[in-house]
Amino acid sequence: MSKTVKDEILDRLKVAPQKEPPPRPMMPPLNELALNEEEGIEKLVETLTLIGCDVHRARDSEETLEKLTEIARAEGLTRILASEDDVVSPLDLPEWGKKSNVEVFTAKDCRDREEFKRVAFEEVEAGVTGVDFAVAESGTLCLVHDEKQPRLVSLAPIRHIAVVPVDRIRPVYESVTDELFAAGGKAPSHLTFISGPSMTGDIQATLFRGMHGPKTVTVILVGQASS
Amino acid sequence: MKIKSEQFKEVAREELKTRHTRAHLDVIGLFIQEMREASMATFPDPSAALELGRAIRAESVERLPELLEAFEKKATANGAVVHWARDAREANQLVLNIARERNIRLVTKGKSMVTEETGLNEVLVENGLEVFETDLGEFIIQLLERPPFHIQGPALNIPVQEICDLFLEKGVMKEPTLEPVELGHAARIFLRDKFHHVEMGITGVNFAVAETGTIINVENEGNIRLTKSSPPIQVSVMTLEKVVPTMKDAMHMLRLLCRNCTGQKIASYTSMDSGPNRGAEADGPRELHIVILDNGRSTFYRDPEAREILRCVRCGACMLECPVYGKIGGYPYGWAYSGPMGQVLNPLMIGQERTQDLYRACTFCGVCKTVCPAGIDHPKMFLRYRAHDVEGDSRYNATRRPWPEAGFMEMFTWATKRRWRWDLGIKAVRPFINRQVEEGFIRGLKGPLEGWFKSRDFPAMPRKTFRDRMRGRKE
Numbered sequence: 001m002s003k004t005v006k007d008e009i010l011d012r013l014k015v016a017p018q019k020e021p022p023p024r025p026m027m028p029p030l031n032e033l034a035l036n037e038e039e040g041i042e043k044l045v046e047t048l049t050l051i052g053c054d055v056h057r058a059r060d061s062e063e064t065l066e067k068l069t070e071i072a073r074a075e076g077l078t079r080i081l082a083s084e085d086d087v088v089s090p091l092d093l094p095e096w097g098k099k100s101n102v103e104v105f106t107a108k109d110c111r112d113r114e115e116f117k118r119v120a121f122e123e124v125e126a127g128v129t130g131v132d133f134a135v136a137e138s139g140t141l142c143l144v145h146d147e148k149q150p151r152l153v154s155l156a157p158i159r160h161i162a163v164v165p166v167d168r169i170r171p172v173y174e175s176v177t178d179e180l181f182a183a184g185g186k187a188p189s190h191l192t193f194i195s196g197p198s199m200t201g202d203i204q205a206t207l208f209r210g211m212h213g214p215k216t217v218t219v220i221l222v223g224q225a226s227s
Numbered sequence: 228m229k230i231k232s233e234q235f236k237e238v239a240r241e242e243l244k245t246r247h248t249r250a251h252l253d254v255i256g257l258f259i260q261e262m263r264e265a266s267m268a269t270f271p272d273p274s275a276a277l278e279l280g281r282a283i284r285a286e287s288v289e290r291l292p293e294l295l296e297a298f299e300k301k302a303t304a305n306g307a308v309v310h311w312a313r314d315a316r317e318a319n320q321l322v323l324n325i326a327r328e329r330n331i332r333l334v335t336k337g338k339s340m341v342t343e344e345t346g347l348n349e350v351l352v353e354n355g356l357e358v359f360e361t362d363l364g365e366f367i368i369q370l371l372e373r374p375p376f377h378i379q380g381p382a383l384n385i386p387v388q389e390i391c392d393l394f395l396e397k398g399v400m401k402e403p404t405l406e407p408v409e410l411g412h413a414a415r416i417f418l419r420d421k422f423h424h425v426e427m428g429i430t431g432v433n434f435a436v437a438e439t440g441t442i443i444n445v446e447n448e449g450n451i452r453l454t455k456s457s458p459p460i461q462v463s464v465m466t467l468e469k470v471v472p473t474m475k476d477a478m479h480m481l482r483l484l485c486r487n488c489t490g491q492k493i494a495s496y497t498s499m500d501s502g503p504n505r506g507a508e509a510d511g512p513r514e515l516h517i518v519i520l521d522n523g524r525s526t527f528y529r530d531p532e533a534r535e536i537l538r539c540v541r542c543g544a545c546m547l548e549c550p551v552y553g554k555i556g557g558y559p560y561g562w563a564y565s566g567p568m569g570q571v572l573n574p575l576m577i578g579q580e581r582t583q584d585l586y587r588a589c590t591f592c593g594v595c596k597t598v599c600p601a602g603i604d605h606p607k608m609f610l611r612y613r614a615h616d617v618e619g620d621s622r623y624n625a626t627r628r629p630w631p632e633a634g635f636m637e638m639f640t641w642a643t644k645r646r647w648r649w650d651l652g653i654k655a656v657r658p659f660i661n662r663q664v665e666e667g668f669i670r671g672l673k674g675p676l677e678g679w680f681k682s683r684d685f686p687a688m689p690r691k692t693f694r695d696r697m698r699g700r701k702e
Binding site for chain 2: 021026107197
């Protein structure tokens with residue numbers, strides 16, 4: 001039955017008079033494409049700040065953990081949920097947690113989906129993730145979701161803390177999608193662009209943060225330009 | 228939702244008197260306009276960016292059948308299940324069946340104009356499901372049982388007192404407050420429990436990428452992400468024109484959509500699904516269903532000019548710029564789609580006989596066309612609908628004009644076709660028209676033209692025509 005509906009619709013579209021699609025006009029390349037590494041980092045810091053993220057800098061893993069301790073202390077965090085992606089895993093957050101008096105949960109620790117959801121929605125005060133990319137153009141964090149990067153870590157807790165290695169900075173969205181959706185490869189089943197905190201202006205156009213997702217997004221930029 | 232487009236004039240009259248509607252329209256329009264201009268200015272060449280967007284949408288619509296087939300193929304290969312629906316009833320039934328077969332009781336929804344179009348909520352609720360709209364504005368109007376005021380801000384016009392009373396009555400919160408932030412927080416707490424336990428999530432689609440079989444959603448609140456992350460079943464409903472050729476095209480349209488919608492460079496969240504989760508994840512849907520809805524679109528697609536409305540990306544820029552929408556707001560349009568895009572789309576979807584006042588509520592200033600990032604020429608279509616009416620075009624359920632108007636236009640046409648008829652006619656009507664001249668202007672006329680003079684005047688007809696005077700100079 002579904003097949004016939006499809007054919008019926010497509011047939012109607014196909015018998016309609018054809019028009020030649022208009023030519024694609026040229027557009028000058030976006031400014032961000034001309035930035036060098038150092039400028040790319042600066043631009044990212046600028047755009048992240050503009051959309052309301054807190055940005056911290058760290059030289060290496062050790063400093064990243066120090067920053068994390070500072071943030072946890074300042075915000076009074078006692079329980080966090082961490083993803084197990086290739087940025088966060090090497091930091092060994094569970095070990096850090098023991099020293100810093102912060103209970104660190106991961107999806108791996110949860111028996112099943114229900115328990116994981118309960119932790120994400122009800123137990124923790126922050127979610128800590130790495131990123132696959134960060135886009136300088138608009139301060140956008142790009143997360144590919146899989147076993148090691150559950151969707152709810154950066155979404156359900158009221159705070160999102162993202163660790164961004166500087167070599168993952170890209171100038172524009174296309175630099176990310178070209179890489180992730182390259183012909184022949186398997187597209188990520190779920191890809192998220194996060195640009196600032198959750199927001200709404202639906203009541204009387206009064207803007208406020210933390211509508212359904214995180215109220216704060218804290219970014220720890222790790223490393224320096226190689227040149 | 229009941230379509231009430233026939234009551235355009237009555238509702239517009241009421242809305243003009245509503246203080247809250249007025250106050251918000253006056254402020255929001257200006258605010259967003261400034262944000263849009265500032266964000267468009269971040270392109271090295273804003274007009275080139277706009278032109279590229281228009282070309283992408285034009286191409287998407289012209290290549291529609293081919294792109295839809297490519298999208299379905301890719302989406303299926305990604306593991307999604309693609310369903311096709313002829314009309315609203317079929318689409319709703321499809322979604323209901325998916326829910327029933329899986330014993331679903333609790334559903335959350337991301338804001339989607341298409342499910343507003345099909346009236347999906349009513350059908351699911353009638354069949355015993357608990358359905359929660361989760362976009363804050365949409366949540367409020369669902370509780371109020373009202374149509375959206377604007378496609379981005381469905382409840383922008385509702386006074387805080389009314390929201391407070393509503394939230395208390397419906398058990399969303401216990402303590403009264405008039406603070407917008409606290410009201411929003413109450414909704415967060417209330418809906419969080421739904422997000423935690425939701426069994427099936429329903430969303431719309433902003434873009435469907437033919438090249439990769441990916442669906443893309445754009446939002447600021449995070450409710451769509453939650454709807455796509457927490458439940459094991461995801462159903463995303465799209466009208467067939469949402470497709471774009473490539474991921475690159477989608478990224479460019481994303482930039483234009485956000486800038487023209489809220490004046491942001493990009494919204495807080497853009498989420499892209501290429502199939503369901505892969506099985507080992509702790510969250511995300513095990514099943515991803517994509518429903519492609521036609522609902523009359525493939526029928527008017529045969530008209531190469533009418534199909535241009537399918538380029539629309541629902542940014543809402545035309546509404547906030549429109550001087551008519553700016554006075555009356557979204558309710559008079561009587562359906563999911565309001566403002567200039569609704570004035571073009573609704574006559575094609577529900578027939579011209581029910582939308583007569585919609586496409587006449589236009590000053591032909593053309594600002595909608597100027598800002599449109601999808602390249603739609605709204606005023607051109609309003610003129611075409613009027614022409615359909617004059618011709619009594621049955622394909623569009625056009626309605627012939629009343630006989631005095633039709634007769635007058637016949638006579639006028641006859642008179643203008645020959646020089647001598649025109650000259651003679653001018654001489655004959657001049658004394659009649661000039662009967663009510665005040666200080667060189669006609670301020671009003673009794674009879675069928677009375678309405679025209681309500682807000683306008685007209686210079687008195689001089690004794691000599693332009694040609695008469697030119698002839699005089701030569702001599």
